[in-house]
Amino acid sequence: MKLVFLGPPGAGKGTLAVLVSQEYTIPHISTGEIFRTAIREKTPLGLKVQAVIDAGQLVGDDITIQLVKERLTQEDAKNGFILDGFPRTIPQAEALGEIITIDSAINFDINDTLVVERLSGRRVCKTCNKNYHITFMPPKEEGICDKCGSELIVREDDKIEAITKRLEVYRTQTEPLINFYDSKKMLTNIDASAVSGIVFEAFCKLFPKI
Ligand code: AMP
Numbered sequence: 001m002k003l004v005f006l007g008p009p010g011a012g013k014g015t016l017a018v019l020v021s022q023e024y025t026i027p028h029i030s031t032g033e034i035f036r037t038a039i040r041e042k043t044p045l046g047l048k049v050q051a052v053i054d055a056g057q058l059v060g061d062d063i064t065i066q067l068v069k070e071r072l073t074q075e076d077a078k079n080g081f082i083l084d085g086f087p088r089t090i091p092q093a094e095a096l097g098e099i100i101t102i103d104s105a106i107n108f109d110i111n112d113t114l115v116v117e118r119l120s121g122r123r124v125c126k127t128c129n130k131n132y133h134i135t136f137m138p139p140k141e142e143g144i145c146d147k148c149g150s151e152l153i154v155r156e157d158d159k160i161e162a163i164t165k166r167l168e169v170y171r172t173q174t175e176p177l178i179n180f181y182d183s184k185k186m187l188t189n190i191d192a193s194a195v196s197g198i199v200f201e202a203f204c205k206l207f208p209k210i
Contacts, residue, residue: 009166
């Protein structure tokens with residue numbers, strides 16, 4: 001299954017991608033995560049993109065397309081993948097169409113109020129990157145990762161100014177992809193306002209395992 005997960009930041013794409021990746025044994029490819037790893041490891045790519053990402057803006061299409069192109073040639077992506085957070089612009093979607101034919105673009109439908117609530121409460125482990133939410137998915141001990149015991153932090157781009165910018169960028173640059181895929185009869189809408197377990201159930205009904 002070759003899937004694209006579309007939707008605003010905070011819609012739960014990453015959380016669902018982890019579940020779907022395990023259930024269907026396909027890799028979860030998150031461009032945001034690839035960039036964050038590069039930033040943490042202070043690679044040339046990381047140093048180049050850090051300021052743009054911290055400000056809630058998009059990394060350039062050329063860099064991002066090249067990155068995904070290389071990732072999709074890896075062995076584990078041969079039988080399917082979930083692209084989480086890519087494409088985010090029409091040029092990226094066109095470039096993806098030249099690389100590979102996807103089976104469906106899943107649109108995570110959710111309103112702005114919920115998005116802000118989810119993003120501003122999100123906490124992430126600074127060592128293993130596991131995500132939490134102070135209300136919806138709290139760690140057993142406040143501020144500490146259940147999995148590895150490290151400190152939980154607020155992502156720089158989950159601070160309120162960056163959230164506002166990311167939503168604006170989503171509306172202007174990414175939302176047009178809904179029509180792009182709809183016009184190609186490749187769009188599947190999913191109600192992303194429920195908790196992840198319910199969204200996952202809805203997903204499994206739409207895409208039964210063969
Ligand atoms: P995410 O974790 O998907 O919310 O991505 C975090 C940040 O990484 C975004 O706000 C962008 O700055 C950058 N990013 C991720 N994916 C893309 C993409 N497809 N195109 C451009 N920038 C991206």
